Amino acid sequence: MPEVFEKWWRKYGRIFSFKLGTKTVIVLNDINAATDLLDKRGEFYSSRPRFVVSHEILSDGKRGVSAPYGDYWKRWRKLQHMGMNGKAVLYYRDQQTLETAILLREMLANAGGHEQALRPLQRFMTSIALGIAYGRRILDLKDEMVSFNHESILEFQRANTPGKYIVETWPLLLWLPRPLQWFRPALEVLERIREKDRETYMSYFNDVKRRSKAGIAKDCMATYSLWHGGSQGMTDVDVAYALSAPFSAGVDTALPALKWSLVAAICFPEILKRIQAELDSVVGRDRMPTFDDERSLPFLCAFIKEVIRWRPVVPLGIPHATTKADVYSGYDIPKGATVFSNIDVLVKDPNLFDDPETFNPSRFLTPHKPVGNWNGKVESDFTIPFGFGRRVCPGMHVALQSAFISMARIFWAFDLLPAAEGSSIDPTKTICRGITCEPAPFQFRVRARHIDVERIIESESAEADLRLKEWEY
């Protein structure tokens, strides 16, 4: 799909539209159009297209990511914001710092490189997502909470398969008396899955409630909902579903960004060397980097921004939908239109980024020129890959924080190399599933950068094992 939209953008220009059944789909390929409509006219550009089967039937309308704009979504969003705003995420730094010590130990154990070498990174990001939602960590990916959450994401995606359910195209059929609904058996399967989802999400929320009563719960989105009025106007089931968002929307987005960071470090060794020189001069070799070093590591921070620009992991964003008819630049935009922001094209716009195909972190070291009505706030606040307007990714601070501490420590500890001498990784090979894209499977190995690395990893991870017990239950 991103390639098709790119082809059409080259042919049809900055804004194009097409019909999908009875729906009008509009694609914005221009930063001014995206900010004019999705940011400035956010009041009526912030809904989602209707997902009859996956959202309304399978999820009982409870998943905020696919919820239409309105009171339910606003309450859900308030809780996401409370749990993941720029200030709240500072609380998760402790767990992130400790988890990265374990991450390095696991990477060292897989130093030779094989197809499982990326699993430590996956465990790290999954543990962080569950920490945000429930104040809980996982020791390995076989944890029941991980398999359940993966399965429910897959069910959601399967329910979205085009053409699979007739009611997706003809929702009016749901008004037929039940005995006449010949398609019902397929929907009943989904209704049973929905019951299981609801029960399981509720059991996770109830676990936190019990721990909170006992005074042993870690601060997390669930405790924000209990203690700080984060769930005003929401039922327990609404909250239980809201707590599933960091996993369902956070792991398959932040993890690909971490994978692309490794690919970039392997494919551009001179850039990795520059990051490591910065780390050596700021941090030295006697200790691991921490969040306190962040301000003194501008090149590493620029590298992370460049990674999410170079390979945006949600290349077409998540589609918005209009709740009012509108006119923009001579285009008629009907009520109920689906609106995509073509992030992949926006981050490669030569008006915004010189030589956009080149991987060049230094571009983020100097403030950008304003373009049109877009104020060019690229250096301090580069948010294009996280979407637009009222729906902008609420997890962006968590994502950036996770990327900073994991990459700072990996690059401090290791040289990253292709798995076999003389082999290479092709950074143009991408795999897309659903709305996210990640590097095609790649193999690499790591090599400790200096003699003290193993000793420091061993002692820091042993301490982390002990301190992380507070998140284990």
Ligand code: HEM
């Ligand atoms: C590099 C990592 C990430 C990227 C590039 C990313 C990107 C995006 C994008 C493009 C959207 C759609 C915004 C729109 O509709 O305009 C989105 C929505 C969302 N993201 Fe992220 N995301 C990332 C990480 C995360 C993380 C770590 C979390 C949570 C822990 C998260 C939670 C969400 C949620 C809940 C939404 C739905 C917001 C809504 O519908 O109101 N994301 N993200």
